[in-house]
Amino acid sequence: MVAATQDAAQILLDRFAQVTHVSLVSGDCLPLRPLDRLLDFLGARPDTDFIESVTVSDVPWTIGGLQQERFTLRFPFSWRTRRKLFDKYVEIQRRLGVRRRVPKGLVPHLGSQWWCLTRRSLEAILEDPRRAEFEGYFARVWIPDESYFQTLVRRVSTQIESRSLMLSKFDTQGKPFVFYDDHLDLVGQSDCFLLRKVWPRADRLYAQLLDPALGAPEQGPSDPHRIEQTFEEAMQRGREGRPGLFMQSRFPSDTWQSGKTAAPYFAFQGYDEVIEGFAPWLAQRSGARVHGHLFDWTEVQFAERVRCFNGGLSDAVSLRDYNPQAFLTNLIWNSRGEPQCFQIAPYDRQDLNDYMMWDPNAHISIITGAWALKLFRSDLPFRDARREAAWMQKVEDHFLGQLRRRGLPSRVRVTSLAEFVADPVGQLQDVLDQMTPVSQRRLAAPPPLVDLAGFGGFLQALKNAGMKPYLTGDFPLDTAGLGQPTTPAKPYLVT
Structure with a gap:
């Protein structure tokens, strides 16, 4: 994926001299704002690189995966297709104290692979004299598309805004949330320019976002906080569920539930x-x-x-x-x-x-x-x-x-x-x-x-x-009459 990105970026830079920024998107993405707004936004910030780039040691960016060790261990086996070998080899390296050397001058960073870099920064990465050394190192890093550009941009950029222009959210298992038609009003509150991932049958979203005359629905100023709050609530629901509701898609777990039953x-x-x-x-x-x-x-x-x-x-x-x-x-x-x-x-x-x-x-x-x-x-x-x-x-x-x-x-x-x-x-x-x-x-x-x-x-x-x-308890031998009601005392009022 990194090599394909490098080749595509090189072609863009070689053939189109007017290109000032390069944005990496996927086939599951939709434009969230009209193109002219994105051009105006980038034109007002000609030297800014928009890429999520956080240091591994300071921020727990990953969900359920390796952090610092992805840069210091070797991964000859696929995590998806050969999971047992992957885990066993990681365990063996830990026991032996294996530790790869990070190239001098690099501080590992992680972040979303959906970035927008300036021409200057991208050319500096692709034309770096040490490119072969860096590529040899990152070729053996686990999931390099989340760290290659995120790390190297720190060496060449003059101004980084550590965020993505892509609206994408991930659940508690690190899987991306899927947007549906009923998210149309919500995504209109975002300050991003692209949206990922959209359900293939979300016809209203596709009709709205792919029509240049419409674009995203406008309902006042953007409110990213509302989106963050909505997805935080969704993640909390995913972690804890509803008390007493266990389905095929979410089997009971001692650590992932907010309650055993639904009611007293x-x-x-x-x-x-x-x-x-x-x-x-x-x-x-x-x-x-x-x-x-x-x-x-x-x-x-x-x-x-x-x-x-x-x-x-x-x-x-x-x-x-x-x-x-x-x-x-x-x-x-x-x-x-x-x-x-x-x-x-x-x-x-x-x-x-x-x-x-x-x-x-x-x-x-x-x-x-x-x-x-x-x-x-x-x-x-x-x-x-x-x-x-x-x-x-x-x-x-x-x-x-x-x-x-x-x-x-x-x-x-x-x-x-x-x-x-x-x-x-x-x-x-x-x-x-x-x-x-x-x-x-x-x-x-x-x-x-x-x-x-x-x-x-x-x-x-x-x-x-x-x-x-x-x-x-203590019962007398003669239990006849036990438990039978006695004549209640006459009630009286105390004033």
Whole structure:
């Protein structure tokens, strides 16, 4: 590319004596201003070279590539076609301490290859007595079209304006932004004279910019700051994305995302074991969509047991288990504006525990030991129930230990089964306040709780069998009547 540029520039200078400036452009470029304006602009600045030229040591110009090392290492292998050999050879040179000598008098500079140089500067570069030496050196520099003229112009120019007359922007991966028809008004605010790159089907842009009678749209004075701000926002969106939106074009990355999920959601553990009809009751009180156990081992329990939820989310267990995180993020993204709630339990899959507790949108409410009610109401033989109780308590205790870490962004609320049953109204009111901070009618009575008659004896039997259910809290042997509403005290006004 450098050699082709040298040959083309030499032909221009030899055949056209009236040429005062030479501008390097590509086939993807369009004129952003009429030619006469560019001629007037350059005529007013006859000795100025417009070329982006920055020192490697002072400015991190490159994106995801080599900087100083591109001038000191050798690159016999193509980065595009033989990437592994390229990387391996660079690593070997680093280990051996290989360092090429930069020709005396040169200070490496980098910049955009789209420049506009004066005739005097370009002739000085092409006719330099040391041209062969410089060419031999830059022939082994990585991506020399971004450094050859940018470095040599510093030796010959009397006045450099370190900027390009080409409007071109690059994303976080160093790839150029593509301009479309809806950028027409934006590019009209630029103070540049050329535009790169334009989408081949941007018909309005081509019609506007290639018509000499029209040129770029004029909407007052140029405002380059607006363009910089627009593309900076685009780059930030490219780096961080939208919270909870992961697409084929932008797969989740721990370092390239602004959030795990798109909106707050609520996970309840143990509540459906204690409260009869907890899901419909909570849906009625909070207005949220309340699902069952979304991560049950054998089924996906969407609200109202639908087979397909918002966004085409299937209840197929195999699809959910292929990527549980994507299942949850899709569920939240596709239902933005409607709070989502679901049940979790020690007997469900535990794949998402770590993901949820590091998610700022997660609200996790747990009644510890509520799994014992499931076993109490089951038909399992006592020996099997004891074994299941030991396993569930171990799983839940591990989860609780994770939730005790400091600095977790998720909001966690933990209460024991005994504490909940002792004051169900207060416990549920705290949950509702967390879900709907706007003032609402206070909860006067709890929803119906499961029958606890005989539950204390079941817990004692577990203790007698050597399995202490410490996560349930302290229950008396006689649990009949626990959790039932009592006659509220008569309210009075304090003035």
